[in-house]
Amino acid sequence: MxxxxxxxxxxxxxxxxxxxxxxxxxxxxxxxxxxxxxxxxxxxxxxxxxxxxxxxxxxxxxxxxxxxxxxxxxxxxxxxxxxxxxxCHARGCYYYFPQTITIIDIGGQDNKIIKLDESGKRLSFKMNRKCAAGTGAFLEEMSTRLDIPLENLDGLARQSMSMVELGSFCTVFSATEVLEKIRQGKKVPDIVKGLFFSVIKRVMEMDSLSEHVVMTGGVVAHNSYLVKMTEEMIGRRILVPDFPxxxxxxxxxxxxxxxxxxxx
Amino acid sequence: MAEEKKVVRKKIEAAVQMNRYMSDYFYELNEADKTRSRKIAWCTSVGPAEILRAMGFLVHFPENHGAMLGATRMATDMIPIANASGYSPEICSYLTADVGAYMKGVTPLSRAYPGIDRVPRPDVLVYNTNQCRDVQDWFAWYAAEFKVPLLGIHTHRGVKDVGDAHVASIASQMKALIPQLEAISGNKFDIDELRHVLTLSKECSSLWKKVLDTASAMPSPITFFDGTIHMGPAVVLRGTQTAVDYYNLLLAELNVRINNKVAAVEGERFRLYWDGMPVWGRLRDHSDLFAGAGVNVLASTYCNSWIFSAFDPEDTFNSMARAYTELFIVRADDAKEAYIRRMIEFFKVDGIIYHDAKTCPNNSNCRYGMPQRLEALTGVPSLTINGDLNDLRLVSDEQTKTNVEAFIEQLEEK
The missing domain is CATH 3.30.420.40 (ATPase, nucleotide binding domain)
Structure with a gap:
């Protein structure tokens, strides 16, 4: 046809x-x-x-x-x-949610926060600095360190009963911190949830959020629990397009x- | 494939003369260094150069050398040498590049000026902390290395309104330098000579301001990137007739451009203001990045730093104290914001680029909420790019490019 x-x-x-x-x-x-x-x-x-x-x-x-x-x-x-x-992310998100929105895009290499007005015009945008903290690359590195397939992270994080908080900005320092937590006998699901929390914190530090928040990117597409955690953190529902x-x-x-x- | 647009650069003819003047300046210093025929002082770029010149010193400016290390992309190889000797990669990369180059025994002067194989050795080092504390540590390193006196002026910082107390304090510190400089130079201080030098400096400053102000024309005949090159004489030759002659020449050429509606950036679509240091090792790339999109970054806080409107030959010390304290970098954020608002209006800019230079916090004005406050007040959008003046390890070209292109797309949608 x-x-x-x-x-x-x-x-x-x-x-x-x-x-x-x-x-x-x-x-x-x-x-x-x-x-x-x-x-x-x-x-x-x-x-x-x-x-x-x-x-x-x-x-x-x-x-x-x-x-x-x-x-x-x-x-x-x-x-x-x-x-x-x-x-393009702005245009793509506005296609799904034609209203005033803040877009959080978590990609493999960088993060973006983009603000649009009600007509879809871009008000501002921020990209992460020259650092992998809070990006998909951070999770990829950690999955290698923990010897867990990347696609298993979401399921593991969901099993967490007591999240382990990680303090460092730096991917390398975070890896050291993770090793320390393993030595302390912390459970892997709790550590993985801590890694997700670290990603969210790095992104939240980049800019403020407007009322309606949209999340996109490969990390969001493959780790829906990360969206749920973000919703809990900001206290409101997050919009996710069909194909984030x-x-x-x-x-x-x-x-x-x-x-x-x-x-x- | 989406092709990168080739940028045709419009050459400023006066540059040929500037290069001659700069060459003469460096060879004169080199000659004095080799023959010890004249005393040499090292001075911070917005320091009390007029006093030194009036007392017969030839003056070398390490910051100028630092910028040359950056522009020739030598800096990134020199910085680790200083890092390894205890000078952190987090501190001023002029300092670390300059000290690293000295430790390695190289200088960009050798490339530009055959026969010069080292920076001129100082008889005295004189700093002013009006820009930052790093200059004091920088000069202290050389004072220990060369075993020469280190003198300094300690400027008040974060000043909202420059008052009489500030001026009196700095003026008295300047006066206190005189006996020590007399002893080092062997010359008696002569107030008339200082008045003469200050007259020339004021003229240089006034002409430099007029040069930069030509960017208010639409289209602008000059870019910020041109400014970073052509400010050379205002930095190293102010207080001499040479600098005055040069800026008369440059100004005349730019005025012809204005009269003929010659744009520095062909098809100027947007006009931007640059706040913070240039990325010396990426001057050409950044110039092409903006010009290729029909965008002129045409004015800056940085190039304006060598405008000293308060100079008054009839009130030498007080006016120098005021001029060197009134500078943007010395001021509180509210004074800085008022200044940038004036610049936005005067140069009719569509947006502001803030360069957050990792190793230069004092020249990075985006760290205490200023972009957000100014945007709310003026409606003029801004972009912050992360980088550094000299350390290219801290520069992500792809990030910069994407950010700049996205910002231009935002301006197009406006």
Whole structure:
């Protein structure tokens, strides 16, 4: 049914994962994919887009416009146009929640807090400093140290009965602290919950929050307990879009569509 | 692939003359160092250089040398040498780069000026803590190394309004330097010579201000990045006719640009203000990053630091004391905020970039809520970038680029 129908592609070439989204003219997501970015952004973006097109039942020729975003946004040949992940996450989140929102995006390499007004205009944004604290990289490092698969962290944190608090900003110092807690006989689920709490604290230090808070990013997508913990911390419900890891790619696809409409 | 836009840089013709003047300055110092024909003083860049010049010293400015180490990207290799000898990576990276380079026996002067193989050796070191305490420790290291006298002025800091008590205190400290400088230089202090030097310094300062103020034109004929290069004479040659001649030349060229509507950044779309130090090792990259997007970072607190409006040759010590205390860096946040508000209005800026320089807390004005307060007052958005003046280990190019591009996208949506 999608033959010869124009579609719009958004490709978010992140430091850890590459994400692709295909939107139809009605702004519906008809294809999506996530692959590891690895060391060849070009290959990863090509593979990711191919998978998304396959899911959409479309061909590359149907792409009326593609837009790239993310860390490797200027390193791939798929598109001549790119926008920063700040703009694309904002656009993608506003698509789901068209109101005044504060977006917390926890990615593999960086965190962002983006504030939008009721019309979707960006009021401000903050990115984490040059430090892995509070990012997916922190959890990846800790999962290696604890010899626990990354995907098991969420389940373990949920089992915690008595969270262990970690004090350090620094990933390396936190690892030392974790070893110390293991020596003290602390339970692994309690330590893992402490790691989640550390991520949340680092993010909360970046900026204040408005009433409606949206959480996105790969870390959020794979660790829903982290959202629950954040809700408990701020005392209100947090909005999470259908595909929290894809909001950047969705935003990029929406920009692609806007540009085409403008050009037409 | 989304291609990076190539930036065509508009050269300022006067730079050729500036390079000659700077070359003459460094070779004169080198000659005096080798022959010991003139006494040499080291001085902080916003220190009492006029007194030293009036007493016959040639003056070397270690901060200028620190900036050269940064701009040539030598600093990051020198800093660890100082770190290893007990000078923390958290303190001023001018200090650590400069001391590290000395310990290694290298200087960027050798690259720029063949035949110069070291910084000129001092007969005296004179600092003013109006910028920070680090200058005192920095100069103390060299005083011990060269076994020469270390003299200093201790400025009040965090000053809201500069009052008579502040001025009297600094003026008396300046006067107290005189007998010691007479003994070191072998020259008797001559108030008329100081008046002469101060007259030239005031003229230099006034012309430098006019140069920077040309950025209020739309489009601006100059960028902040140009300013960081062309401020050289205001730093090392103020108090001389050479500096006055240079800024007359530069000002004339910029005025021609204004008359002909020549923009420093082609198609100037947005005008930004830079607060804090430049990232010396990334001057060109940052200049290209903004210019490539049609954005001119055209004014700054930093380049304005060498404007000394209070200088008065008829009231030498008091006016120097006032001028060196009125500086932005010496002031309390409310005075700083009032200043930046004036700059926003005068230069008609669309946004502010705050550079949070890891090793320069005194020149990083975003750490006590100022960006948030100013944004609430003016509605002018701001971006804070993390980095450093000299230590490129503290600079994340990708983070900076994404932040800047996202900020420009935000301005486009406004």
């Amino acid at each position: 999608k033959d010869f129908q124009p579609v719009f592609a958004g490709i978010d070439v992140g430091a850890s994962r590459t994400k692709a989204v295909i939107l139809d003219c009605a702004q519906q997501i008809i294809g999506r994919a996530v692959v590891k970015s690895g060391t060849d952004f070009e290959a990863a973006s090509h593979q990711c887009l191919t998978l998304a097109l396959l899911m959409a039942g479309c061909t590359a020729e149907q792409i009326a416009k593609a837009m790239t975003t993310g860390y490797g946004r200027k390193n791939v040949a798929i598109s001549q146009e790119s926008k920063t992940e700040i703009s 890891q894809l909001t950047g790619a969705i935003g990029a696809a929406l920009y692609a569509q806007t540009i085409m409409n403008y050009e037409l």
